[in-house]
Amino acid sequence: MKQVQLSHGGGGEETNKLIHDLFYRHFKNDILIKAEDAAVLQTEGKIAFTTDSFTVSPLFFEGGDIGKLAVAGTVNDLAMMGAKPLYLSSAFMIEEGFPFEELERIVESMAAELEKSGAKIVCGDTKVVPRGSVDKLFINTAGIGQIMREGISSQTIHEGDVIIASRDIGRHGATVLMAREGLEVSADLGSDCETLWPAVEALIGDNISISALRDATRGGLAAVLNEWAENSGVCLEIEESAIRVSDEVQGICEMFGFEATDLANEGTFVAAVAPMHAAFAVSTLQRFGFCSDAAVIGRVTQQYPGKVVLHSAFGSRRFLDLPKGELLPRIC
């Protein structure tokens, strides 16, 4: 089996071969293959710029892999600012001995994910490090997008806005947890990992009045809602029964004592929209397979500014806490 060797990162012939045979072949576009020191980009108007590094264990999981994650994650960060994803960089940190065939699968998966938004990888970098320096493979991507709708911000959520969740929550966190070594569990469960731009583009195209968008990645729904409540100084009142959780995710939560609201997502987002557009926004989202479960989950008030309140279906209320520390299974 062909493996990545230190020489592949040495800058010489092997590096060139890796770049041409693998990265250029799959990411091919006019800007990239010019192979200049920096990509020269044409943009119009305001741009959004973001970066994220990706590490996940295992690298391949049900519904995705680290490559899909690395493209979707950065593209989604742009989309959440109302920006059309245009250009990405990608940097690979590869552990010596990493199977070539796996690297190719990951690169293929990145290329496939790029097609969903039309974004291009226009520059990149490859480092190969000695065994033990990184855990198999880390990927960093940075991205630039053209702002298609200005003013989307977690700071400007208004009293009266309606909160919409794009789908059921917790899938990515539950899937990765399940796939980890030592956890002998299996279920019909896959990560929600997905490029969200087409759905955001539709919301903008339909002239929905959007206050804020955010994908509920690490820290899950609980973290996003708490960040919003704090950043905008508002109270988010959420109907617990409106939050959708699949049976399998619920099963994992029962098993380890987790809350689905704390689990990571990679293709699930929350939108704060003007009340008069709520129903329209939901129906726009539902046109997309990965948002077919979109639903209103709550609204914005001034009841307890900076806090998220969960309402139970039998009339009690509690604060939804920010997830703390590492997720450890409870026996208690």
Place this chain on the structure above:
Amino acid sequence: MSELKLKDLYDGFRDPATIRMLAAQIGEAAKALHEPLRIMEVCGGHTHTIMKYGLPQVLPDNIDFIHGPGCPVCIMPKERIDHAIALARMDDTILVTLGDMIRVPGSQSSLAVERAAGRDIRPLYTPMDALKIAKEHPDKKVIFFAIGFETTTPMTAALLHAAIAQKVTNLYFHINHVLVPPAIDAIMSDGQAKINAFIGPSHVSVITGAKIYAPLPQKYSTPVVVCGFEPVDVMQGILMAVRQQAEGRAELEIEYSRSVTMEGNVKAQQLIDMYLQPRSHFRWRGIGDIPDSALELKPEFAHLDAEKVFAEVLPTEPIDDHKLCICGTILKGLAKPMECKVFGTACTPNSPLGSCMVSSEGACNAYYRYAGVLG
């Protein structure tokens, strides 16, 4: 409904309409109470349900909860957490324990901090993984830091049984299994506690049987209802306790009859008796020394007992909580968390001074996170 589905066991006992209906029934029944019902839910699992579902908000004012000492990490005195840390710091050692223990601070450090410093500390999903780890690392000492009440004890016994049968010689046990009835006695014994009803732990009782609470109703003239952890179970259990009190009865009743019998799991009890025996005393954080309130390995298994084998590295001095901490008083129902001078200031979930702030099942921790505005 003619056939039971697995989902019914979850959703059926969390059904909002049923909770509302039971709240109405409790409201009606509570009108006949002569004095407020101050229920101690002994078990942290019940505390969790009560706070997570906000049950006090749908109950009448004359029903009050006193959150008990039933959280195995909360009641662990600091010196024993220091034991875990001292063991983890030994050379060629892998310390394994259940997830709950990792974050709890001892006197100076925590297992999470030690792990970051390079010690090999691993949270387990099941104790049986300890055996796997011991076999994979024959050159290392693998130490299982065992925690938990009666529910979790038989799993430790099963691990002991398997390790001995399979002649695994590098797996050691540090036993911190504690018992519910002596803790209840310790809280009630001085006659000051304001508790006049008990909700008995669900899963402890699955193992021990409800029989362990049999002496309580007479001894303290209190109703005892063993009930499940789902909100419908807790509400039904409260209703049963309210009715007992209103009718002047003090009896042992089982609400959680789908899983709890008087006898319990006899095979599990036998397995425990085979390896473990009562410890003459154990210091409970927040309560103090309680005789016969915990278990230890029988003398014939001393060669597996980490407390004996590695005695020279283990600190022996007891470490008290801060003297401003009033956990003991809170556990007796004589004070509410907010009455403590350090509550929410010097004592917070991130740096707990006392046991009740340690985990989400402790009374102070639950008040800190949920109560403030919502009551």
Place this chain on the structure above:
Amino acid sequence: MCLSIPSKVVSVDREKNTAVVDTMGVKREAGLDLMEEGSVNVDDYVLIHIGFVMNKIDEEDALESLKVYHEILAKLDEEERSRVVLEDDNCENRGAP
């Protein structure tokens, strides 16, 4: 304390003395060391605690509890309906614009 979860037995391995149990679609192996030999069978409902089956859930008992709640709720619904009808009958403003 003591998180234990209702699950359904999918298969039993007598050799290894383990069972595969299903918790809402998530399957996992659990030890039968605490159960009398032969007492756990496919389709049984059990409680799982840290990787072990700790008891069998009494199916009839669970059904009975749920049935009682359903009946009370149904009766309440019925009463509520008659109350609404009664209020409507007594409504003074009947026919008012």
